[in-house]
Amino acid sequence: MKRRFFLTTVLTALAVTACNHDTEKVVANWPDGSPQIVYVMRGKEGKAVKIAERRYYENGELQCEKFYTAQGTAPDGEWSFYHDNGRLFARGKFDATHPQGGVWHFYTREGASYLDAVDSVRVVELGEVENPATVYFYHDSTMTIRQFYSTGMLRCQGSMVNGQREGLWQFYFSNGQLQTEATFTGGKENGTYTVYRENGVPYYRGQYRLGTRVGAWELYDEQANLISTQQYDR
Numbered sequence: 001m002k003r004r005f006f007l008t009t010v011l012t013a014l015a016v017t018a019c020n021h022d023t024e025k026v027v028a029n030w031p032d033g034s035p036q037i038v039y040v041m042r043g044k045e046g047k048a049v050k051i052a053e054r055r056y057y058e059n060g061e062l063q064c065e066k067f068y069t070a071q072g073t074a075p076d077g078e079w080s081f082y083h084d085n086g087r088l089f090a091r092g093k094f095d096a097t098h099p100q101g102g103v104w105h106f107y108t109r110e111g112a113s114y115l116d117a118v119d120s121v122r123v124v125e126l127g128e129v130e131n132p133a134t135v136y137f138y139h140d141s142t143m144t145i146r147q148f149y150s151t152g153m154l155r156c157q158g159s160m161v162n163g164q165r166e167g168l169w170q171f172y173f174s175n176g177q178l179q180t181e182a183t184f185t186g187g188k189e190n191g192t193y194t195v196y197r198e199n200g201v202p203y204y205r206g207q208y209r210l211g212t213r214v215g216a217w218e219l220y221d222e223q224a225n226l227i228s229t230q231q232y233d234r
Contacts, residue, residue: 021042021043021044022040022041022042022051023040023041023048024038024039024040024041025038025039025040025041026038027039030056030058032058034056034058034060035056036055036056036058037053037054037055037056038053038054038055038056039052039053040052040053040054042070042072049068049070049071049072049073050068050072051067051068051069051070051072052065052066052067052068053065053066053068054066055129057084057151059084061082061084061085061086062082062086063081063082063084063129063150063151064079064080064081064082064129064130064131065079065080066079066130067079067094074094074096074099075094075099075101075130076094076095077093077094077095078091078092078093078094079091079092079093079094079101079130081131081132081152082152083109083151083152083153084151085109087107087109087110087111088105088107088111089106089107089109089131089148089151089152090104090105090106090107090131090132090148090152091104091105092104092105092123092132100122100123100124100125100126101123101132104121104123104132104135106121106132106135109152109153109176114137114146115137117139118137118138118139118144119138119139119140120137120138121135121136121137121138122135122136122138123135124136127148127149127150128150129150131148131150131152132148133147133148133150133155134146134147134148135147135148141161141162142159142160142161142166143159143160143161144157144158144159144160145157145158145159145160149174151174153172153174153175153176154170154172154176155171155172155174156169156170156171156172157169157170158170158184164184164186164187165184165187166184166185166186166187167183167184168181168182168183169181169182169183169184173198175198177196177198177199177200178196178200179195179196179198180193180194180195180196181193181194181196182194182208185210186210188208188210188211189208189210189211190208190209190210190211191207191208192205192206192207193205193206193207193208197222199222201220201222201223201224202218202220202224203219203220204217204218204219204220205217205218205220206218206232212232213232214232214233215231215232216229216230216231216232217229217230217231217232
């Protein structure tokens, strides 16, 4: 009787282990054959669910590592995202009470923390690879908004006061090059407004006065040569 009970217990344990067996599945590759997306699957073939996912940059560096519930239906555990130079970009913890993740930490490509001199932070939007795409950083009465590409590079940043854009706002190309730079007062453009080409040279530049173009606006070619000027009068 004891021997039969022992064998039954062992067989049950082996069955459970087999059911919970985790396997890795490469679902996408880069042109050179290196893995781009890898799923970690749990369960028997045909009924397995995704419990984790890793994505890699084309240079082989890890882009992100994400975990899901045992049912494979909801984010779970600690998620990490990286810049393509290997440095940590963002890390947060997901559970049933934090569908956007909680206790987030953010870092620049150079390794500096975005959370210096910040009272609190809130992720309000997830992006194309479930990365933190729009993040609110709070300090006193000022809320700084930062939006990010899936690589962790800044898409834009600026401050809001009483629900309106205030001060300097900057928008970036995906390669990190500045795209647009503008100053706001009470939600309206006010001051120098500059748009750049992707090679870094100015495209056009001018002045706003409380939302209205004023003065001379200048247009440049790709070598930063002035090619035309248009005058705006109030």
